[in-house]
Amino acid sequence: MPVNRAGTALLLGTAIALALAALNPVQAQAAPQAVPHVAAAQTGPSAYIAQPESMFRAGVARVLQTTANLNLRAAPSTSGKKLKVVPKGTRLTVTATRSGWSQVRHAGQTGWVSSTYLRSIPKAVKQGDLGKTTARLTLRQKASTASKALATVPKGGIYAVKKVSGGHAQITSRGKSGWIQGKHLKIVAKKPGREIYIDQKYTSNRAGLTDRYWTKVSGGDLYESVNGKKRIGDIPRNSVVYRDMKMEKTAGSVKGWIFVRTQGMSGWMKTSQLARTSTASTKPKKYSARQVLAQKNGRVPEKMLVAIPWDKEKTLIAAPALKDLNRLNAAFKKKFGRNLDVDLAYRTRATQDAYWVELGPYVAARPGTSNHGWGTAIDVPETYDYSFRGKYYKWLKANSKKYNWVHRKILEEGSPYAEAWHFDYVGR
Numbered sequence: 001m002p003v004n005r006a007g008t009a010l011l012l013g014t015a016i017a018l019a020l021a022a023l024n025p026v027q028a029q030a031a032p033q034a035v036p037h038v039a040a041a042q043t044g045p046s047a048y049i050a051q052p053e054s055m056f057r058a059g060v061a062r063v064l065q066t067t068a069n070l071n072l073r074a075a076p077s078t079s080g081k082k083l084k085v086v087p088k089g090t091r092l093t094v095t096a097t098r099s100g101w102s103q104v105r106h107a108g109q110t111g112w113v114s115s116t117y118l119r120s121i122p123k124a125v126k127q128g129d130l131g132k133t134t135a136r137l138t139l140r141q142k143a144s145t146a147s148k149a150l151a152t153v154p155k156g157g158i159y160a161v162k163k164v165s166g167g168h169a170q171i172t173s174r175g176k177s178g179w180i181q182g183k184h185l186k187i188v189a190k191k192p193g194r195e196i197y198i199d200q201k202y203t204s205n206r207a208g209l210t211d212r213y214w215t216k217v218s219g220g221d222l223y224e225s226v227n228g229k230k231r232i233g234d235i236p237r238n239s240v241v242y243r244d245m246k247m248e249k250t251a252g253s254v255k256g257w258i259f260v261r262t263q264g265m266s267g268w269m270k271t272s273q274l275a276r277t278s279t280a281s282t283k284p285k286k287y288s289a290r291q292v293l294a295q296k297n298g299r300v301p302e303k304m305l306v307a308i309p310w311d312k313e314k315t316l317i318a319a320p321a322l323k324d325l326n327r328l329n330a331a332f333k334k335k336f337g338r339n340l341d342v343d344l345a346y347r348t349r350a351t352q353d354a355y356w357v358e359l360g361p362y363v364a365a366r367p368g369t370s371n372h373g374w375g376t377a378i379d380v381p382e383t384y385d386y387s388f389r390g391k392y393y394k395w396l397k398a399n400s401k402k403y404n405w406v407h408r409k410i411l412e413e414g415s416p417y418a419e420a421w422h423f424d425y426v427g428r
């Protein structure tokens with residue numbers, strides 16, 4: 001219980017005999033004479049802001065909510081006779097105001113309460129709104145707090161509300177669609193080029209998107225918003241980028257910028273950094289694996305990277321790994337009649353750092369430790385055929401090592417590090 005600076009007189013004088021909470025700065029300012037308006041203790045510190053008088057237009061009734069247990073008084077003064085206590089959280093219709101007091105009607109009685117402890121009722125989110133999470137939340141399968149938990153949603157993220165149902169809002173967070181409690185979403189204005197979070201999982205990069213670009217500059221930038229900070233700042237030339245028109249419209253289009261998914265993240269990119277074709281070499285180069293591995297992880301020079309020729313995204317990998325990957329693909333194609341699918345290969349240091357920050361240690365590899373940072377690893381998709389039970393995985397597990405590409409034992413099914421999709425290059 002915090003120190004009570006004002007309560008003694010009240011405690012003596014009230015039949016309820018409830019302790020007063022310490023005055024927080026807002027309350028202290030509103031009640032400089034330390035005459036309490038509050039009838040009972042509040043639970044924990046509150047962050048609400050007192051309603052200014054200007055909020056009440058003369059003659060206009062307004063519904064507000066009490067932020068504490070309040071005394072309803074017969075007159076707009078602390079010396080007014082106490083009629084009753086209005087519980088915290090009660091919705092009251094304000095019919096008049098007078099110097100810090102609001103006239104309300106509660107349970108058949110009309111009286112006055114301190115305006116300091118009234119706040120506006122937050123507007124409920126609706127379909128199409130952008131909502132900012134005011135707490136860390138649980139993402140659930142269905143629109144109910146009893147439904148299965150799928151993931152946690154970070155505080156402060158901005159999400160597009162896809163649907164609302166029974167006080168819940170449907171959103172997509174980190175590649176998962178689910179429901180969160182709508183009351184913890186604060187509506188934010190749609191501002192062109194603003195930050196908006198969507199699938200942050202790289203394998204959902206494609207996610208039905210087909211409007212493809214490639215970066216035409218060295219060290220391209222992905223921004224969280226057009227006025228915001230860089231999410232990734234070292235994307236190599238010829239990295240694939242997908243435009244997400246739907247999200248761009250939701251967030252608000254800005255000339256000279258497009259909303260994209262790239263490097264497993266979403267954000268804004270300048271159109272001046274993008275081209276419609278890849279100019280990356282698809283031919284093996286003279287560099288050895290030893291030379292590439294001597295580079296700093298995530299900082300491999302672009303001259304040591306090549307594009308996978310059969311891949312429609314022209315994914316970049318370390319030059320010395322291409323020849324064996326071509327051989328592996330030829331064998332895969334002979335067996336299944338299709339090319340090997342590659343979701344990701346080279347990943348820069350800034351990309352790894354961004355992953356580490358946004359996804360955390362259980363999902364992201366510690367920056368600077370993954371073979372993706374040298375372009376000597378590939379990830380295949382997380383689809384059924386590439387999963388532990390799938391035919392592609394089984395074939396790759398048995399055959400890829402002939403071509404110097406291996407699926408490590410530590411990644412096998414049952415291991416805490418299980419990943420069916422990750423293959424490392426072990427050639428020279």
Ligand SMILES: [Zn+2]
Binds near residue numbers: 372377378379421423
């Ligand atoms: Zn991987």
